[in-house]
Amino acid sequence: MSSRTMSGRRHGAARTPLSGGRVLAVAGRVVALALIVFFAVGPVLWMVLSSFRPADELFRSDPTLVPSSLTTEWYAEVFDSEALRWFANSLVVAVCTTTVSLIVGTAAGYAVTRFTFPGRRILLACLGVAYLFPAILLLVPLYLVLVTLGLVGGLAGIVIAHLTVTLPLTTWLMKSFVEAVPRELEEAARVDGLGYLGSFIRVTLPLLRTGLATTAMFSFILSWDEFLLASVVSQGDSMTAPVGMAGLVTSFDIRWGAIMALSTLVTVPVVVLFLVLQRYFEKGLTAGGVKG
Template identity: 40%
Template sequence: MRPRTGYRVFRATALTLVVLGLIAPLVWMVAASFKTNVDIYDPSKAVVFSPTGDNYETVLQQANYIKFIVNSLWVAFASTALSLVLGVPAAYSMARFGMRRSALVVLMARVIPGVSLLVPWYYVFSNLRMVGGFAVLILSHMFVALPLIVYIMMGYFEGLPQELEESGLVDGLTPIGAFRRITLPLSTPGIATAGILSFIFSWNNFMFALVLSGANTKTLPVAIFDFVGYASIDWGGLMAASTIVTVPIMLVALFAQKYVVSGLTAGATKG
């Protein structure tokens, strides 16, 4: 019993340290967003301080971050929705017809670093006069979201019994009708998983938006850099803006974690 008790104590201690290590930066960020710049630099006010909402007022009113929030939501929703519309049928076709080579191409597109494509993208889209618009941001985000959705949904479709579709065909359904009425409803957890992960990527993306966005299409991760100046940094405003970026997506991941886990688990099993 003693070795087992010692293992439990060790495991609880290790988990506590890991959780504290992960949560501590987030707690400091949220706390700093309610401090003045002077209090942030003062070690004596690391825990006890007089909270202020001026940083959030600066972010939401003076810096007009409501516009950047709307931009991020629009790009994330549009890229995710279009990727699902294209990726789910593509994944179904690859899974049902054994298109392994096509799946390998999709996987290679997932592996290619996005930074290696920024210069060609900028050259092509600038010649098309699309740089600075929402369309180029949505397309660039789809380049990563679409292979991710296809890769997740392929494993999910391969785990669904094909006999269900065959029974639908016997009852008079067409192949498309069997997919729409039988397979698609059963694949809801996988679609939710792929959509959530795609949305999180798009919401957090900085690199593509930094190069391809304009003044009116700037997203939140890029807009945060407005608080970083040449001679000084507005740490209070920076932490408030970072909290606005981080907290919503953390809440989405927290409440949707059961769908993500069930979707990934179902997609990892076959038969």
């Protein structure tokens, strides 16, 4: 037997345990991924299917994943209520909150990154400290301020309340994205005759498309799903969808079917937004972490 053949056998025997280890590693990753998907998608799938279950199947002691029959009575009940108004209010509030957060947050993120001014470090520290305390601590002082301004019970008051949650995050995220843009590009633009504003609009801002899309999605989702502040600030016709959903739970009855239907409808805009901005979101998760 040649030495080459024996060497090949020895190498093959040496690779066998490694191949088995790789198989176990791949199997472990698949199992872990399946568990993550199950716990992430499972409740959503159960919610969607439950929104089509008949009333007698919602409270069975031995529930099944797939309902025996489908019904749209819960969606009819939701649309017979003021759900369309709640959705319109949530959409207006979320869009306005996202727009203001992007404009102010981008400008603030650019300022703290590119300029040195008195109080810069204090501002950066405040942005970090803002998320160390729960939002409920802002509830009383924020409510008193909005009452003084006469904004309680209107959509403008809800937008201001949501900005206290979204604006620090937006500013911090955009600061990271601005840091990823080389200063040399702006300096070259200013050498060509553009000022600070011109170089920002023509050079930096187009390079922030990924960051703007990612930050917009975070801001929209935070505002769309926010309940605590909106439940206190909104009144009557200004209720948002999460606040209206809470109204389906009373001391005498809990409309589980309607809650599942409304929850499914509330989830749809977020899913659509994520599908539209998915490629920007995937790039933004890595691009924003280059610096800062």
